[in-house]
Amino acid sequence: MDDDVVRSARLRPGRNRPGAGDDLADLGPCESAVPMPVEVPEATVSRLPQYLRALSALAEAGLRTVSSEALAEAAGVGSAKLRKDLSYLGSYGTRGVGYEVGELHQHIADRLGLTSSxxxxxxxxxxxxxxxxxxxxxxxxxxxxxxxxxxxxxxxxxxxxxxxxxxxxxxxxxxxxxxxxxxxxxxxxxxxxxxxxxxxxxxxxxxxxxxxxxxxxxxxxxxxxxxxxxELQILAFHAQRKAHVRVGEVV
Amino acid sequence: MDDDVVRSARLRPGRNRPGAGDDLADLGPCESAVPMPVEVPEATVSRLPQYLRALSALAEAGLRTVSSEALAEAAGVGSAKLRKDLSYLGSYGTRGVGYEVGELHQHIADRLGLTSSxxxxxxxxxxxxxxxxxxxxxxxxxxxxxxxxxxxxxxxxxxxxxxxxxxxxxxxxxxxxxxxxxxxxxxxxxxxxxxxxxxxxxxxxxxxxxxxxxxxxxxxxxxxxxxxxxELQILAFHAQRKAHVRVGEVV
DNA sequence: AAGCGTTTGTGAAGGCACGCACAAAGTCGT
DNA sequence: ACGACTTTGTGCGTGCCTTCACAAACGCTT
CATH class of the missing domain: 3.40.50.720 (NAD(P)-binding Rossmann-like Domain)
Known part of the structure; x- marks a missing residue:
């Protein structure tokens, strides 16, 4: 998976900076000092664009709410993975109902930084x-x-x-x-x-x-x-492996 | 990556024998000369093209042998990872010396299925x-x-x-x-x-x-x-995170 | 031949991610 | 109002990948 090589500043997993005073966190009634200690895993970030696109398609289709099962299907991932991914962004779903399409789209777009062009x-x-x-x-x-x-x-x-x-x-x-x-x-x-x-x-x-x-x-x-x-070479590797298996060689 | 989504036939996770466990003596050949008993992990496969390209560049530069350290540097990965990756393909290096550039290039190209066009x-x-x-x-x-x-x-x-x-x-x-x-x-x-x-x-x-x-x-x-x-959206995510950190928000 | 420095190959440990399974939380029907 | 049903959010076990660290193996020098 990290097939994609990103040289990003690695965040330290344990410690994050205590209150810097001004946080623009949405409206979360955070009682504790740290507003959002959430760190979005890289694997999750790489899937957010997929979710965003699926949500756009669903919105165009006229749906107002969508379950994690349906959204996962549209995005081509498992529903558990989807829910866990979304949980890193906060809880924007309603139990028993699902996610509000427009709202979720907005939240993901915000997180991806797509509000500003x-x-x-x-x-x-x-x-x-x-x-x-x-x-x-x-x-x-x-x-x-x-x-x-x-x-x-x-x-x-x-x-x-x-x-x-x-x-x-x-x-x-x-x-x-x-x-x-x-x-x-x-x-x-x-x-x-x-x-x-x-x-x-x-x-x-x-x-x-x-x-x-x-x-x-x-x-x-x-x-x-x-x-x-x-990408083509990776496809070629798997294609060759498939060919060898078909011929009867050892996997 | 994931990341990049590959829908490939799931490899058997059970008995994976990377390389050798029997370096003590040539007791009995557990099986008749199997060409590839090794299962190459997907993450390794995704890096083989990089290694191949780095080897091409080194060959053009006239080098005949290269150490894992130097090759890793050229490919932009860590040397330990490189060595483990190569170990899945077999042992083509010489201890104390390194890898023979042309030979290694040939082996990787073979494994990727680039012999046939x-x-x-x-x-x-x-x-x-x-x-x-x-x-x-x-x-x-x-x-x-x-x-x-x-x-x-x-x-x-x-x-x-x-x-x-x-x-x-x-x-x-x-x-x-x-x-x-x-x-x-x-x-x-x-x-x-x-x-x-x-x-x-x-x-x-x-x-x-x-x-x-x-x-x-x-x-x-x-x-x-x-x-x-x-890809752009993922970059935007990190860019926004960097911007917020710079402003003083919580990570 | 023997010692020394270098480099590979790999066991082992730790971290990350994935998927299951379930409690919590909400809706809907009666 | 209340129970049954639906769906989210997440703790936890499992397996893959990465990284460290080191012994074995090789060339070179003496």
Whole structure:
């Protein structure tokens, strides 16, 4: 599972900081000093987007409430796992009834930080960068692409889905002036580390890396990797295993 | 990861013999030279492509041998984990020296099933399908794209990187006549399940799904999911957490 | 040949996640 | 109002994965 390699600041399991004074916790009548000692496990976080999508589908279908069984079915997980995952976010279900679709959707979206629209820059407008720039799934989910960058002069200036591709040197200014920004790296493997270093220096703390190479970043920066070739190779491994079993070799 | 959701035939958890328990003497061969008595854990499989890529880079750099420490560094993992992973494939290292780069590369490639070139079909030649069809990383790693399919008549007939896009109805014939095939799904979410059903019916047992939806398949079919929006949302979660910590809220 | 430094392979321990099963809590029918 | 039914929230056992730590194995030097 952690197939996805995240270099995230690991939280210390035992101790968490006592009251810092102002907590924006919702409306929980927390009698004790610590408002929400809840730490969402990484495995749970990775499933929240699935739940969110399932909830969107159910809302479109017109359902107002949904049981953990039904939602789990829609999301492709077990109901017990779903309930435990949701329990990390707090108790938003009604026993005997289920979850209110809209409310739960809102809560998960809040937790994922989708209330504010995140700025996204795409660096490397090649085959894949083009495709991602034109992908509608970003804007519809709280992400707005605010910049396209490339070094190739023949690509710079081109307009892709309403945005002009700018030279790589404009990158720093765009990131600095805009605040928190997520960078999508779709550059060749050879230059990925260098470009990433520039992004980090400019203040980017979240990187989605499509380049087939390991990039190193400071501890405060999160990197998630998407590697198409790796996925195919993993499929090939299982396919070969299946083939061998069919032939009669030992598992 | 999970994480990434793989629906693979559950491996038998019982008798797992990683490597050797009988290093004392060559008493009796408990069984006749079995080629692979080892069950490779899923988590290990998901890292093999990384190791393979790191080995390729090291080979290009001219190194002949590499220590677990150095290879782990290149692959971005811990050395102990690397050694244990490799131990599931057998013992190909030399104590006091390290691993022979070319030999290890060969062994991992064998295990991943990259000796034979896998056939890949891409279904759905939209933005992303275009990009993947033109992605050079496939052919260079043992995968050959043998078919592009779409329903849109305005796309059918178009030639993308040397292959003509064919109508979806040609899909069954192509899959059936070609043997084992991996399908890449880059269709809209609404039709993903239907297209996948056709693929499975035609004999496909490995699917790489880019559609942002859960697809259901029989037990003997492997599905891996790549979801760009989910990755961004997970990054947003961590980014928001970091922001709150910085502001002074409780973790 | 023997000792020394290096590196692998692996037993063992700890942590994390998953799933079961059930009490608590709510709704619905009568 | 009350009992029966439904569904959530979660304590707990189990198994997988990771990490540590070290003995065995190898090359190199003397």
């Amino acid at each position: 995140w700025r996204v820059v795409i660096v490397g407008i090649g085959n894949l960068g083009h495709a991602l720039a034109g992908y509608g799934g970003f804007a519809s989910r709280g992400f707005s692409v605010v910049g396209l960058f490339d070094v190739d002069p023949t690509v710079v200036g081109e307009v892709v889905s309403g945005l002009r591709v700018r030279p790589l040197d404009d990158l720093e200014a765009t990131v600095r002036e805009g605040g928190a920004t997520i960078a999508v790296l779709t550059v060749p493997a050879g230059v990925a580390q260098g470009v990433c270093d520039r992004l980090v220096a400019a203040g980017v703390t979240s990187v989605l890396n499509f380049a087939p190479t390991v990039i190193r970043v400071p501890d405060h920066v999160d990197v998630r990797k998407v590697d198409l070739a790796s | 896998w056939r890949v079909v891409i279904v759905g030649i939209g933005n992303l399908g275009h990009a993947l069809a033109g992605y050079g990383g496939f052919a260079s790693r043992g995968f050959s794209v043998v078919g592009l399919f779409d329903v849109d008549p305005t796309v059918v007939g178009e030639v993308v990187s040397g292959l003509r896009v064919r109508p979806l109805d040609d899909l069954e014939a192509t899959v059936r006549e070609g043997g084992a095939t991996i399908a890449v799904l880059t269709v809209p979410a609404g039709v993903a399940q239907g297209v996948c059903d056709r693929l499975v019916a035609a004999g496909v047992t490995s699917v790489l799904n880019f559609a942002p939806t859960v697809i259901r398949v029989p037990d003997h079919v492997d599905v891996r999911k790549v979801d760009l929006a989910s």
